Amino acid sequence: QIDSARLWGTIHETAKFGATPKGGVRRLTLGPEDKQVRDWFHKACEAAGLEVHVDALGSMFGLRKGRDMSKAPIGLGSHLDTQPTGGKYDGVLGTLAALEVVRTLNDAGIETETPICICNWTNEEGSRFAPAMMASAAYVGDFTTDDILSRKDAEGITVAQALDSIGYRGATAVGTQKFSGFVELHIEQGPILEAENKTIGVVDSGQGVLWYDGKITGFESHAGSTPMPLRRDALATLSEIVLAMENIAKKHGPKAVGTIGEAVIANPSRNVIPGEIAFTVDCRSADDAIMDALDRDLRAAIAEIAARRKVEVQFDLIWRKPPTHFDPKLVDAVENAAKMLGYSHRRITSGAGHDACNLNTVMPAAMVFVPCKDGISHNELEDATQADCAAGANVLMHTVLALAGV
C-alpha cells in the first residue's frame, strides 16, 4: 500500500506552482510555473535515488534500477502542465503517484526484476502549443522533433525558445528512453465512475481526436450604415458554424463530442461588423467511422454556410489521432490489480486524450482512472478524494509490480 497522506501532501504541495485564486492551477507548459514544478520533481526524483534525464523536448525520465538491466523499464507517469484554468489533479495525480510508487518500493526495500521509469511528458494539455500530448506523439514518431520544436504559441514563441527559456531542452534525443510497457493513472475527467459509485476505471479504449484551425474572412463594415442584407459578417458565420457543429455532434451522440474552444475577432470594435475571425475545432469519437462522419458533416455544413453568407472559410485539419484500443494484456493486469486490492471497478473508455494513448501505438500500454467530482475537469473546480487518489496509486503500483516482477 502506498502512503496516502504522503501522496496527498505532494499533490497539494506542488499545486502552489501556478495556484489560482479559485483553487485551481494555471501552469502552462514550459512557462515559469512549469519550470518550478519541474525543478521540484527533478529534486524529488533524485532524492528517491532515481537517475534523471531530460530529452530534447523536455520530457523528464527518472529511472529506478531493476535486477535485469538488459530489460527496458516499465514506464509510469503522466504530465505536470495544466490548462489556463486547470485543476490540481489532471496529469499531476498520475505523475506524483508514479513518484509515490517509487518511494513506497524504496521504503519497503522492494527490488523489481525489470527496471521502472517514472515520466513527466511535456505539453500534454495542448493549450499553449498544438497538438496535445505533443512530446509523446514525437516519441512514437507521429511528428519529428524538429517539427515540434518549431511549433509556435499565440505569442509566436516556439517550443525550442520556450524550452531554452526555462532550461529544459534536454540532452537525450527523443525516443532514447525505451520502455517495455507503460501505465498511466489519471482522474476520469468524466461523470461515469462517480455516477456508478465505482472506485477504479479500467481503461480499455480512448476517443480519437480531430483538431482543426479555421479562419473566416467576411467584410468589415459600419455597424450603423450597412443594411442587414448587404452584410458579410464573420461572427454571424462563426455562430452558424458553432451551432451546426453542436448539432452534428449531438446527431452522432452519445458517441461523439464537438467543441469550439477558441475564436478571436481581428481588430474588434463595437461599431464594426466583424470581418475576420480565427477559430479552432475539437471533435472526438471512440469510433473511427463516426470520426469520418464528423469530418464530412462538418465540412459540408461549413461549405453551405460560407456560400450562403458569401464569406470565405478556410478549414484545415491540423491533427488526427485515431481511437485507442489499449493492450488487452495490460488492461487485464490493471483489472487484476483492482480485483486483488478489492476495489469496485468497471471497464471504461477515456473521453480525453492521454500520453498513454500515443505510447500504446509502439508498446503495450494501459490506464487506471479514478473518479473526479461531478466529472469536472479543465476547470479550477476539478476535485477528487484522497481515498480515490490513493486507491488509484495502489492499483498503479500493483499493476507495475505484476509487469516488472518482484
Add this chain to the structure above:
Amino acid sequence: QIDSARLWGTIHETAKFGATPKGGVRRLTLGPEDKQVRDWFHKACEAAGLEVHVDALGSMFGLRKGRDMSKAPIGLGSHLDTQPTGGKYDGVLGTLAALEVVRTLNDAGIETETPICICNWTNEEGSRFAPAMMASAAYVGDFTTDDILSRKDAEGITVAQALDSIGYRGATAVGTQKFSGFVELHIEQGPILEAENKTIGVVDSGQGVLWYDGKITGFESHAGSTPMPLRRDALATLSEIVLAMENIAKKHGPKAVGTIGEAVIANPSRNVIPGEIAFTVDCRSADDAIMDALDRDLRAAIAEIAARRKVEVQFDLIWRKPPTHFDPKLVDAVENAAKMLGYSHRRITSGAGHDACNLNTVMPAAMVFVPCKDGISHNELEDATQADCAAGANVLMHTVLALAGV
C-alpha cells in the same frame, strides 16, 4: 469655390498618420498617431490665422473672427480619429474641409458677420472608449466631464490618462466654446447616394443607437470527456444570441440594424468548453418605437436562450442615443446651397452617429453627405472621389456663409 486639389492634398497628407498596409488608417483616439494628426491640425489652424484652444476632453477649436464678435460662431468640422481598421475619409473629410473653407475665405479676403469656428471632436469613433461621439456628448451635457475622464479602454487606461499622455488635456472647460449653429460634412458610409447617382445628401435625420455590454457565464469543462447534453457552453450561447439579434434586426428591417462587434472568450483553450464570454451589441433605428422593440425583443430572446442553456447572461444598456431630427432651417440651408451650386441631391437619413447629432440637441445643426465607394466605411478600403469631396466642401462653405452672413 474651395481649392479641390488643396483639400485632396491635406486628406492624403494626414492619411500618413496611422497609415495601414492595405491603404487605410489606424488612428485610435488619443493614441500616438492621433497626437501626430492633432499637432498637424493645430499648426495648420494657426497658419490659417485661427485662434486655437483645446477643452478638457481634448476637443480642438479654431476660431476665425467675424465682424460681430458678440455673436457665437457658426461651428463646422468633424473628427480625426479612426476605427482600428478605418479609412481615409470618415471624419477626416469633414474636419479638413472645415480647414479648407477657412483657407478659401482667407484667400478671397472674405470676412463674415458671425465668427466661424472649426472643430476636431475627441473620440467620435467610440472604438477605444465608449460611447461614440464622446466629447460632443459631454459638450451637450449627456455625460459629465468627470464621468468621461474616468472611462477606460480595453487595457484599463482612462481617458484622463490618455489625454495627459499625448498632452491634449486642454485648459478650457467642456462647453466653454459656444456656437450659434453647427454644420458637419461627412461621407455617407452607406450605399444610397452612389446607387442613385446623387452628389449631395441633405441629411435631415439620423438613427438612434443602443449600445450594450454583455457577459455570458457558462461552465468550463473538458472538450473530450464532457457529454454534449451536460455542457453549459458560453460560445454556443453567444452564437444563438448573435443569430437571434440578426433575426430581430431583419424582422424590423429595413428600418433597423444590429451588430455584435466584440466577443472575447476568457482563458480560451482548444480543448476547453468556453466558460465565459464578454461581448458588445450595437442596435440602431431612426424610429423610436422600433428602438424600444429591438430592446424588448433582444432581452426576451437572451432570457429564453440563457434559461434553456442554463447559463447566466448579464446584459446592460450602456448608452441610448435617441434618433436625430436635424434643425429644419439648417437642413433647408444645406439644400439651398446644393441647389445654388447645381449639385444633384436628395434628403437622407444618417445610418451612422455623428457629433452633429449630439450638438443638434442644444443648437440648430445639420449635415452634408457625399457618396463613398460601394457604401463601404469602417474598412481600410473606404474610398471617395476628389470631385465629390470638393462638392461637399463647397456645399459646406456656402451653407456656413449663408448662416454667418458676408
